[in-house]
Every structure is written in structure tokens, then in C-alpha cells.
Amino acid sequence: MPSLQSLRGMVDLLPDAIGLWQHVEASAREHFRRAAVAEIRTPLLEVTELFARGIGEATDVVGKEMYTFLDRGERSCTLRPEGTASVVRAAIQHGLLSQGPQRLWYGGPMFRYERPQAGRQRQFHQIGLELLGFADARSDVEAIAIAWDLLADLGVGGLALELNTLGSPDDRARYRGELVAWLEAHRERLDPDSQQRIATNPLRVLDSKVPDTQTLLAGAPTLADALCGESHERFARVRQGLEALAIPFELNPRLVRGLDYYSHTAFEITSSQLGAQATVCGGGRYDGLVQQLGGAPTPAIGWALGMERLVLLLSQAAHVSAPAAVPDxxxxxxxxxxxxxxxxxxxxxxxxxxxxxxxxxxxxxxxxxxxxxxxxxxxxxxxxxxxxxxxxxxxxxxxxxxxxxxxxxxxxxxxxxxxxxxxxxxx
RNA sequence: GCGGGCGUCGCCAAGUGGUUAAGGCAGCGGCUUGUGGCGCCGCUAUUCGGGGGUUCGAAUCCCCUCGCUCGCCCCA
Missing domain, CATH: 3.40.50.800 (Anticodon-binding domain)
Structure with missing residues (x-):
């Protein structure tokens, strides 16, 4: 073991591996070009408050996973743990939204202080899409379609699209109240983890892996029942849109995105070949975020794709090999x-x-x-x-x-x- | 933060208490001081992640530590 080595969870990409990355990047770039999506590059370092406000104080990402430090001016800075907050900040800061809706993509390293495991590093890379100023269900479908087509084009097989709706913020708040009341009533029969989560993140209890808890939850109130008519209608239009494009999906009522800013459509694209961290791409609608960060109320939808996980999948597939640079x-x-x-x-x-x-x-x-x-x-x-x-x-x-x-x-x-x-x- | 597995040369890897720590790949030198792919010969770990301990004797046993890895939590 050499005395000097990279930090835990910070991985070198050696020349032999780089071809595959470039292939993925080139393919993504081309798909965005065809979809008339413009690239945006934002700093890796932001004021801590951006993520605290944007992602949510109560989330794991903000609570325990950020690389935060004071710079020489005693300002609290954070290495970005995800891309959306920065993109929205930049759009507000430069008045992009007053020029009309924005179709943006970004790519690059993100940082989260977690224990590394298969498909998870402390410095990892995402490619993401953000459609800012688009309210209609059709934009949800388009965003998903762009991700789906990119992955299909890269030759990734065995993917599943999981879909859910979180409803409007009002729906969610109302449901949260109902759920907490129900969970409290059944507290004694829940596993310890779930009991804990009643206070911290009740929606997450629904996703518990404890069999007894799952059995119990069959009788819990569902989010679907708490949706108002409008939210219901909206979700139906998203599903119809996907069906019209022949993009297969599974409804997953337990799919709850971790970051606070999501509402309505939430989705993940997963692979069974990835080990525990099976999500290759995840995203959803975040209508409240722009306003929360100080901009005018602006509906938006986006997703992020994990490069490490995608490359992992591609390198497992026998037929995908990046051409080496052979001299003439x-x-x-x-x-x-x-x-x-x-x-x-x-x-x-x-x-x-x-x-x-x-x-x-x-x-x-x-x-x-x-x-x-x-x-x-x-x-x-x-x-x-x-x-x-x-x-x-x-x-x-x-x-x-x-x-x-x-x-x-x-x-x-x-x-x-x-x-x-x-x-x-x-x- | 919490569990499980692992740590012998740049890479793969044998060796589980006893003289000099196999082998393969890669590298270097040579057979071939102007011609490669094949072959042959030679070289490359006083040392087994690090530190303590047990023992006449340890890569092999014990303790601590560091690192890697898989999983939990959570997420891309």
C-alpha cells in the first residue's frame, strides 16, 4: 500500500476505462442535442445554504452527507451533492427564466460523504436534465422519454421504469397527516427503524424491508386515495403519454424520492444487474423549488443519471467495448x-x-x-x-x-x- | 454511523508454524549492437498493508490499527 493514495470513495479513472465513459458522454451529448437541450455548467462549490434550502434540512443528504467547510472568508461552502439546486440557482441568478422556459442539461462530479459500496462513491458523476418552466404532463413524459431513449441507445438491457406520483404539496401534506396518525395507532407492531421514521420521514416507512411491517402496511392509507382530482388526472395523463410512446413502466406506490423538492411525478429507472444500488436514473417534478430558492413560481421536471452505475452496466455487457486509440x-x-x-x-x-x-x-x-x-x-x-x-x-x-x-x-x-x-x- | 468478507511484487496468484516466499502476465536485459509478433535464457518481494504480542522459530496464531470490498441506512 503506497503511503499516498486517493481519499476513500474518490476513484481514479484509468486510461483503460476512459473509453467507455467518453462513449456514454458522447451519446448523452448527442441525445440532448437532438432534443434541443442546452448544456449548462455550474461551479462544484456553492454556498451551503443553497443545498440546505433546496434539498431540505431534514434529508440525509443535507443532514449527514455533505462535504461542508469554511473557506478563508469564514463562509460555509459545500461541494455539490447533486446538480438541480445549482442549475436552478444559476437560472435565477442570470434571469434565464425571464427569457422563457429553459431546457438544460449538465454533467460532472457530485460529492456525498457516505460509505462506498458497489455503484456508490463519494465523488460520483451524474448527467442530468432539467426542464424549467414546463408545467404540462407532456413535459414529464418527454423528460422520461429522453432518459429512456438514451439508455436504450447505449444498449443497456434489463431496465425497468418505476413510476409514482407524490401528488401536489397539499395532497402530500394531507396524506402525511393521515399516515402519521395511522402509524402512531399501530406503533407497537412496527419495527424499531420504522418507529423512528414516523417522526423523521413517515413516507419512508412504506418502503420498509421488514416483512412483518410490510404485512401490517397493507392496511395503511395510501397516497393514491389522498390525491385530489386534479393530481389524479395529471398522473393519468403521464401514464397515457408513456403508453402512447410504448415505454413500459410499473407503478410503484412505495417509490418516494428522498429530496424534499419533489412533487407529482416521481420515477426511477433501475436494473436488476446492479447489486444493492439499482437505480441508474432517478427524477421527478419539482414545481416548488424555483420559488423556494428565490425565483418566480416556476414548474419544472428533471432527472439525474448515475454515470458509475451506467458504466458498470455497460462494462458487464460483453458486446460493449470502447475502441482503443490505435496509432496509424x-x-x-x-x-x-x-x-x-x-x-x-x-x-x-x-x-x-x-x-x-x-x-x-x-x-x-x-x-x-x-x-x-x-x-x-x-x-x-x-x-x-x-x-x-x-x-x-x-x-x-x-x-x-x-x-x-x-x-x-x-x-x-x-x-x-x-x-x-x-x-x-x-x- | 453500524454489520460481513478480504489484504503475499505493477496485475493475477500458490503458500495455514520450521532452512533460500511457487508460478503466470506485464517490465527489463540477452540469444538477434537495423527489424516485431513465436521460442529460449536471465533479472525483478531480505519480505507477506502497518504496529505490537505468543513462540527456539510466523506470511501463516492472538491483539490493535489502516485500507479495500459487499451490505444496512440513504441515494444516482
Whole structure:
């Protein structure tokens, strides 16, 4: 164990893993582009109050998971634990919403101080969508569809969309009252955890994993029954919209999003192949948040997708492999004059768009050829002192399909481009 | 914060009380001082995450500690 290593839960992405990440990022970018969603980038560090107010003081995220510290000006700062609050803050701060509804996406690292486990790190990465200023149920459906299509396009199988409604804030408050009353009445038969949660987060009791508690809960009042007519109608329209798009979903009445700002539509996309942290994408409607953070009342819906979990799924799938960056040309040189010439040659080839790896080791030819072979390059340019003195290079086909060819360095680029162009359709 | 599992070379890994801690991959050097992919030869852990203890003797037993990992809680 080296004396200096990364902090717990802070993971290095090594070169071998990066291809998959770039693939996911490129795919997300393309899906957002097609859906006319603009990117927004906000700081990783915000005033603590933003999250305390936005996410909710009582939530686990704010209560015990934030990286919070005082900066040199004694201001309480927090490394963002999620993206929505920052995006909303930025939209308010820059008056974006007075220009009309905003379709925004973001991506990047988030920080939560939790025990790491499969699919969970302290620094993790999310890609998220926020549709600000959209009230209609159709925007809920569109937001879900964008996530669903992205995941489908990436080739992630075995996904399930779980759907619920939390009702309006009024519905929720009313239901919360009913539920707490009922739970109190049955307190003795609940497990200790659930008893605790009556006060802290009663809706969470519904999601208890204790079998006896679950049996008991069959008789509890349901949120569905507490919905007002309008909320009911709204949820029906979301379901119909998904059906019209042939996006399959399961109703999950126990699906309760943890952050305070959610209302009405809540959803998660989960995979059975992920271990305990099965949610790849989660989101919902948050009509009250913009106002709560000081903006004009603005309806909104959004989601966030966990990159680590998505990459985990993709790396499990045998067929998904990111293409490695294989050089077109590997430049081998030995001898003072030759080595001096090698970099200019490489540079000229690179300028024309070729991928060129330069062996600057000055090692024996045998060693350099060995590395050239391992690099996967199709061709090698060999420059020794004999060539250097005449301004030549030997072009060698590393798959042995063509005899070696001595040519002027000036001609190297053109010859290579021709040879590679001819191959391309085959590959 | 609470549980379970694990910690031998850059990676994989044998070894469970007794002289020098297997092997494979990768790396380096050589056979081949201008030609790779195959093959052969050689080199690379005084040391078993760290610290104490037991013992004539410990990678192997005990204690503490650090780290990794899976799960709980919660979430993406």
C-alpha cells in the first residue's frame, strides 16, 4: 500500500476505462442535442445554504452527507451533492427564466460523504436534465422519454421504469397527516427503524424491508386515495403519454424520492444487474423549488443519471467495448541524426490527421519493433542514420502485407494516407 | 454511523508454524549492437498493508490499527 493514495470513495479513472465513459458522454451529448437541450455548467462549490434550502434540512443528504467547510472568508461552502439546486440557482441568478422556459442539461462530479459500496462513491458523476418552466404532463413524459431513449441507445438491457406520483404539496401534506396518525395507532407492531421514521420521514416507512411491517402496511392509507382530482388526472395523463410512446413502466406506490423538492411525478429507472444500488436514473417534478430558492413560481421536471452505475452496466455487457486509440503509424528511430529527424516526421504526419506514436526511447531496433507491434499500429516508419543522411524513411507494413518501401520523408504522408484510405472501408 | 468478507511484487496468484516466499502476465536485459509478433535464457518481494504480542522459530496464531470490498441506512 503506497503511503499516498486517493481519499476513500474518490476513484481514479484509468486510461483503460476512459473509453467507455467518453462513449456514454458522447451519446448523452448527442441525445440532448437532438432534443434541443442546452448544456449548462455550474461551479462544484456553492454556498451551503443553497443545498440546505433546496434539498431540505431534514434529508440525509443535507443532514449527514455533505462535504461542508469554511473557506478563508469564514463562509460555509459545500461541494455539490447533486446538480438541480445549482442549475436552478444559476437560472435565477442570470434571469434565464425571464427569457422563457429553459431546457438544460449538465454533467460532472457530485460529492456525498457516505460509505462506498458497489455503484456508490463519494465523488460520483451524474448527467442530468432539467426542464424549467414546463408545467404540462407532456413535459414529464418527454423528460422520461429522453432518459429512456438514451439508455436504450447505449444498449443497456434489463431496465425497468418505476413510476409514482407524490401528488401536489397539499395532497402530500394531507396524506402525511393521515399516515402519521395511522402509524402512531399501530406503533407497537412496527419495527424499531420504522418507529423512528414516523417522526423523521413517515413516507419512508412504506418502503420498509421488514416483512412483518410490510404485512401490517397493507392496511395503511395510501397516497393514491389522498390525491385530489386534479393530481389524479395529471398522473393519468403521464401514464397515457408513456403508453402512447410504448415505454413500459410499473407503478410503484412505495417509490418516494428522498429530496424534499419533489412533487407529482416521481420515477426511477433501475436494473436488476446492479447489486444493492439499482437505480441508474432517478427524477421527478419539482414545481416548488424555483420559488423556494428565490425565483418566480416556476414548474419544472428533471432527472439525474448515475454515470458509475451506467458504466458498470455497460462494462458487464460483453458486446460493449470502447475502441482503443490505435496509432496509424509508429515511428522507430535509432542514432543521433535519425532520432533528431523522428519528431519532425511524426509532427508532419500528425498535422495531416494521422495518429502517430513516436518511440523516443533510443532502444535497440528489436525492442522498438516489439513495442510497435504491441501498439497495434498498421505501419511503422523506420529511420536509422542511413536513412537520415539521405532524407528517407523506410515504410514498413507491420502486418507484412506489403514489402518495405524506402521513400522520401516528404512523400511519406501522401503514401500513408493513400494506403490507409484504401483500407478504411474494409475495417 | 453500524454489520460481513478480504489484504503475499505493477496485475493475477500458490503458500495455514520450521532452512533460500511457487508460478503466470506485464517490465527489463540477452540469444538477434537495423527489424516485431513465436521460442529460449536471465533479472525483478531480505519480505507477506502497518504496529505490537505468543513462540527456539510466523506470511501463516492472538491483539490493535489502516485500507479495500459487499451490505444496512440513504441515494444516482
Amino acid at each position: 503509424l509508429y515511428v522507430v528511430s535509432r542514432g543521433e541524426a535519425a532520432e533528431a529527424l523522428a519528431l519532425p516526421v511524426a509532427r508532419r504526419c500528425r498535422a495531416s490527421g494521422l495518429v502517430v506514436e513516436l518511440d523516443g526511447s533510443g532502444a535497440a531496433f528489436a525492442k522498438q519493433f516489439r513495442r510497435a507491434d504491441r501498439s497495434g499500429a498498421r505501419f511503422a516508419a523506420v529511420i536509422g542514420d542511413a536513412e537520415a543522411s539521405e532524407g528517407l524513411a523506410v515504410l514498413k507494413d507491420l502486418r507484412g502485407e506489403r514489402p518495405e518501401q524506402r521513400l522520401a520523408i516528404a512523400a511519406l504522408v501522401d503514401v500513408l494516407r493513400q494506403l490507409l484510405a484504401r483500407r478504411e472501408p474494409v475495417a
